[in-house]
Amino acid sequence: MSFELGYASAKEVLDDLARFEPVSVQGQAPIVWDRAEGVYVYDIDGRQYLDWSSGVLVANVGHGRPEIVEAIVKTASKPLLFTYSFPSAERAALLREMADLLPRPDDKVFLLSTGSEAIEVALKLSLTHALRTAGEGKRVVVSFERGFHGRTMGAQLAGGSPALKEWLFGVEAPFVQVPFPDGYRTEDTSFDLFETTLAEEGVDPFDVAVVIMESYQGGGASFAPAEYVRSLESWCRDNDAVLVMDEVQAGYGRTGTWFAYEHYGITPDLVCCGKGISSSLPLAAVVGRRELLDQYAVGAMSSTHGGHPICAAAALANLRIMRSEEIVGNAASVGEKLGEGLHRIAEKHPSVGAVHGRGMVYALHMVVPGTKEPDAALATAVVKRCCDWGLMLFAPVGFGGANVKVCPPLVMTEEQVDEGLGILEEAIAGEEARRG
Numbered sequence: 447m448s449f450e451l452g453y454a455s456a457k458e459v460l461d462d463l464a465r466f467e468p469v470s471v472q473g474q475a476p477i478v479w480d481r482a483e484g485v486y487v488y489d490i491d492g493r494q495y496l497d498w499s500s501g502v503l504v505a506n507v508g509h510g511r512p513e514i515v516e517a518i519v520k521t522a523s524k525p526l527l528f529t530y531s532f533p534s535a536e537r538a539a540l541l542r543e544m545a546d547l548l549p550r551p552d553d554k555v556f557l558l559s560t561g562s563e564a565i566e567v568a569l570k571l572s573l574t575h576a577l578r579t580a581g582e583g584k585r586v587v588v589s590f591e592r593g594f595h596g597r598t599m600g601a602q603l604a605g606g607s608p609a610l611k612e613w614l615f616g617v618e619a620p621f622v623q624v625p626f627p628d629g630y631r632t633e634d635t636s637f638d639l640f641e642t643t644l645a646e647e648g649v650d651p652f653d654v655a656v657v658i659m660e661s662y663q664g665g666g667a668s669f670a671p672a673e674y675v676r677s678l679e680s681w682c683r684d685n686d687a688v689l690v691m692d693e694v695q696a697g698y699g700r701t702g703t704w705f706a707y708e709h710y711g712i713t714p715d716l717v718c719c720g721k722g723i724s725s726s727l728p729l730a731a732v733v734g735r736r737e738l739l740d741q742y743a744v745g746a747m748s749s750t751h752g753g754h755p756i757c758a759a760a761a762l763a764n765l766r767i768m769r770s771e772e773i774v775g776n777a778a779s780v781g782e783k784l785g786e787g788l789h790r791i792a793e794k795h796p797s798v799g800a801v802h803g804r805g806m807v808y809a810l811h812m813v814v815p816g817t818k819e820p821d822a823a824l825a826t827a828v829v830k831r832c833c834d835w836g837l838m839l840f841a842p843v844g845f846g847g848a849n850v851k852v853c854p855p856l857v858m859t860e861e862q863v864d865e866g867l868g869i870l871e872e873a874i875a876g877e878e879a880r881r882g
């Protein structure tokens with residue numbers, strides 16, 4: 447029996463998606479992915495795109511790596527398609543591979559399926575710890591304006607975009623957002639702002655159970671000053687608040703270090719991981735202090751597909767590639783060239799208000815020239831032109847929906863970076879010229 451999908455054209459695929467599942471494909475260019483290999487994506491008509499999306503920051507070692515395919519096929523053809531939380535060698539081997547990347551040598555890991563799930567678990571562990579050690583008064587969850595942690599309820603409550611939380615009206619407490627010190631949308635990058643904002647919100651520091659922060663804000667590829675984050679770490683320690691770093695996007699090499707929190711010189715209590723941990727199938731993890739991860743009885747935190755053997759095998763193959771090919775070093779060195787090129791574009795083009803990022807992740811903050819007003823229409827038009835000309839970008843994200851995100855697979859070469867920069871600059875110049 448052969449396995450056929452039964453579509454003859456992109457249009458037939460798009461018609462079915464629009465009819466049955468419109469929300470999932472909303473906003474993206476209507477490119478029907480057929481296969482993806484290395485730094486290229488191919489659509490159903492065989493057209494090739496240079497990928498600057500990594501499929502939303504997943505394909506860190508590139509798409510369709512034969513080693514990952516082999517791990518998946520080998521596990522599937524044993525056959526072993528599922529184990530629930532029964533032990534598997536795939537799961538154990540992945541944990542062993544992750545061991546020397548943990549914040550502290552005696553930390554533990556909890557394997558899950560999606561980034562949002564990892565956020566939910568980190569919040570649950572942090573609030574449980576606060577309740578057990580300090581009682582009912584310690585309930586506040588502090589997070590950052592413009593932050594994004596996923597689409598589930600806890601993750602959206604911790605997020606910092608009011609528009610995404612309209613559906614949660616009435617259930618916001620005890621989530622409090624403070625400004626994210628990106629130096630652009632928030633010019634004051636001093637740690638004082640953190641403390642004064644909490645005071646203005648009427649929050650007693652000792653009531654804070656957990657502070658959750660993206661190591662860089664995904665929406666704008668924006669980093670906080672290292673000094674600020676080090677002060678935050680001390681503040682959390684002084685107030686017995688759990689510090690959670692959301693590395694779902696940043697983890698496993700994206701910024702030129704294994705984890706982006708390393709740039710700040712801190713050691714978080716919990717770290718949430720996902721996306722690039724496997725470069726492919728859904729796998730996520732919460733790692734961190736054993737006294738936090740050990741709070742629940744064995745089996746009490748089970749997740750049906752968490753640590754799925756095929757996903758674990760894929761992640762194991764991914765991490766082995768990352769080590770043997772020194773992918774993190776490539777992200778740092780090629781990423782530097784990428785950053786230089788994007789800054790050069792920004793100097794020439796007034797519609798680029800700012801370039802934030804590091805390693806292999808950047809965002810161009812598109813604005814009305816001469817102002818900081820986000821220009822979503824311009825960002826969307828630039829992305830469309832790039833896709834039309836064979837440079838794959840996902841739809842604009844972040845503040846005002848006006849940030850063009852640049853996040854290639856970490857294996858990209860300098861030549862491929864130059865090729866993409868050429869297309870991107872032409873797209874921006876074309877849109878600026880069209881507007882006059």
Ligand SMILES: Cc1ncc(COP(=O)(O)O)c(C=O)c1O
Nearest residue numbers: 560561562594595596664694695
């Ligand atoms: C920083 C961050 N945290 C959490 C998530 C949620 O991950 P997932 O979509 O796998 O649930 C995302 C997804 O984009 C993310 O960028």
